[in-house]
Amino acid sequence: xxxxxxxxxxxxxxxxxxxxxxxxxxxxxxxxxxxxxxxxxxxxxxxxxxxxxxxxxxxxxxxxxxxxxxxxxxxxxxxxxxxxxxxxxxxxxxxxxxxxxxxxxxxxxxxxxxxxxxxxxxxxxxxxxxxxxxxxxxxxxxxxxxxxxxxxxxxxxxxxxxxxxxxxxxxxxxxxxxxxxxxxxxxxxxxxxxxxxxxxxxxxxxxxxxxxxxxxxxxxxxxxxxxxxxxxxxxxxxxxxxx
Amino acid sequence: xxxxxxxxxxxxxxxxxxxxxxxxxxxxxxxxxxxxxxxxxxxxxxxxxxxxxxxxxxxxxxxxxxxxxxxxxxxxxxxxxxxxxxxxxxxxxxxxxxxxxxxxxxxxxxxxxxxxxxxxxxxxxxxxxxxxxxxxxxxxxxxxxxxxxxxxxxxxxxxxxxxxxxxxxxxxxxxxxxxxxxxxxxxxxxxxxxxxxxxxxxxxxxxxxxxxxxxxxxxxxxxxxxxxxxxxxxxxxxxxxxx
Numbered sequence: 173x174x175x176x177x178x179x180x181x182x183x184x185x186x187x188x189x190x191x192x193x194x195x196x197x198x199x200x201x202x203x204x205x206x207x208x209x210x211x212x213x214x215x216x217x218x219x220x221x222x223x224x225x226x227x228x229x230x231x232x233x234x235x236x237x238x239x240x241x242x243x244x245x246x247x248x249x250x251x252x253x254x255x256x257x258x259x260x261x262x263x264x265x266x267x268x269x270x271x272x273x274x275x276x277x278x279x280x281x282x283x284x285x286x287x288x289x290x291x292x293x294x295x296x297x298x299x300x301x302x303x304x305x306x307x308x309x310x311x312x313x314x315x316x317x318x319x320x321x322x323x324x325x326x327x328x329x330x331x332x333x334x335x336x337x338x339x340x341x342x343x344x345x346x347x348x349x350x351x352x353x354x355x356x357x358x359x360x361x362x363x364x365x366x367x368x369x370x371x372x373x374x375x376x377x378x379x380x381x382x383x384x385x386x387x388x389x390x391x392x393x394x395x396x397x398x399x400x401x402x403x404x405x406x407x408x409x410x411x412x413x414x415x
Numbered sequence: 416x417x418x419x420x421x422x423x424x425x426x427x428x429x430x431x432x433x434x435x436x437x438x439x440x441x442x443x444x445x446x447x448x449x450x451x452x453x454x455x456x457x458x459x460x461x462x463x464x465x466x467x468x469x470x471x472x473x474x475x476x477x478x479x480x481x482x483x484x485x486x487x488x489x490x491x492x493x494x495x496x497x498x499x500x501x502x503x504x505x506x507x508x509x510x511x512x513x514x515x516x517x518x519x520x521x522x523x524x525x526x527x528x529x530x531x532x533x534x535x536x537x538x539x540x541x542x543x544x545x546x547x548x549x550x551x552x553x554x555x556x557x558x559x560x561x562x563x564x565x566x567x568x569x570x571x572x573x574x575x576x577x578x579x580x581x582x583x584x585x586x587x588x589x590x591x592x593x594x595x596x597x598x599x600x601x602x603x604x605x606x607x608x609x610x611x612x613x614x615x616x617x618x619x620x621x622x623x624x625x626x627x628x629x630x631x632x633x634x635x636x637x638x639x640x641x642x643x644x645x646x647x648x649x650x651x652x653x654x655x656x657x658x
Contacts, residue, residue, distance in 0.1 A: 182433060190526060191437065192430040231656060254526070256533040262541030262654040269646035270658060279534035283433060283497070283524045290499035291522035298505030299554070300562055302571060304543045310655030311542070319543055322569040326562045328545060403512035411505040412553030413474060415513060
């Protein structure tokens with residue numbers, strides 16, 4: 173039997189792959205992924221069976237990966253960022269576990285979007301944090317809302333995945349309003365768009381003045397805790413060292 | 416003037432470096448790090464000025480990196496996992512921002528411990544999560560405790576960094592007790608020790624029976640949310656897809 177490797181591509185182009193991920197892609201017979209991600213690693217696809225599809229076709233891609241592994245192939249199911257953080261590791265494992273005879277699956281982790289955004293902004297994730305997706309496609313908004321309140325109460329740094337899309341333009345504004353109940357308007361907020369890719373944008377703003385309307389699905393947003401500050405152009409959350 | 420690169424080594428040996436991190440290490444004149452991490456990348460240190468030191472010498476290493484950059488050198492300050500998540504990005508940026516004339520600092524992200532642990536366990540981090548460090552060296556235990564209660568209330572998946580050390584042997588047991596107020600004893604808990612390194616260990620257990628005494632400072636612990644389950648030997652948190 174073949175095997176499915178769920179390969180994290182990291183945030184951008186080829187240079188943010190791990191060496192392990194690059195090796196696995198090289199050894200695979202077939203590569204399956206969202207077309208937008210496959211474009212970022214074009215040079216690694218030569219000579220491979222390539223199956224690309226559009227957004228929201230995740231389950232189809234998983235089923236195809238399992239089918240090809242059954243044919244004896246080594247299959248890379250690629251995922252932007254880290255496949256284990258809002259990526260493809262979940263759906264493939266859920267689907268595969270329901271098979272009568274599951275195929276071998278191995279997850280190759282990658283740099284997640286929040287890690288990359290943090291690196292570009294400075295060091296905002298240096299203390300306890302929450303990762304929350306603002307997408308209500310698979311989670312009711314009430315659950316997301318409750319988690320934002322708790323994040324505020326716990327003074328967690330907040331990393332927002334899927335911060336905005338056409339179908340839910342007001343959630344990000346609402347998220348900021350919720351956190352404003354616990355944090356000052358001056359609290360630093362960082363926005364990174366197209367991290368590690370052409371057209372990369374980095375913006376340091378504040379919770380009170382954050383331009384939520386400029387955020388899109390290529391963005392990651394990090395909201396500081398009550399101790400986060402900006403200095404030397406960087407967003408810094410203190411770890412607690414006495415300097 | 417030189418420059419400090421804060422380089423994430425990822426969880427284990429060389430293969431979990433990003434291609435970018437490997438390139439940066441190659442281009443640097445000096446490499447500074449905790450001796451335990453430098454041993455993992457021995458083959459990359461040849462011909463470099465290497466400055467290693469023991470645990471809890473973080474601030475000394477940062478000061479040295481800044482000093483060498485002032486001499487015009489390209490310096491890699493290495494950090495296990497992702498330097499921006501409980502790593503070296505914070506202290507170096509804090510320290511540097513207090514300098515009269517800060518040196519250029521760039522953070523190169525890496526795969527963080529929780530991402531690697533998740534990949535080895537299955538897909539436990541597929542829904543909203545909190546990252547909490549159980550170390551009270553820099554954070555009062557009362558703050559950590561409060562965050563654990565809030566994580567329970569919000570049904571966040573919980574990734575624990577620094578889950579246990581000799582100085583605080585009971586915190587992990589307490590963390591499990593707190594989450595048991597919100598989650599069943601059968602809730603899956605994953606433990607990964609020495610991820611990606613020699614002696615790697617992976618254990619799937621439950622919140623009720625978790626062997627906290629086996630956890631040490633080389634471990635990462637991930638506690639599932641109320642929907643996390645085990646199947647086909649994997650720890651899976653559903654994302655919400657209708658299969």
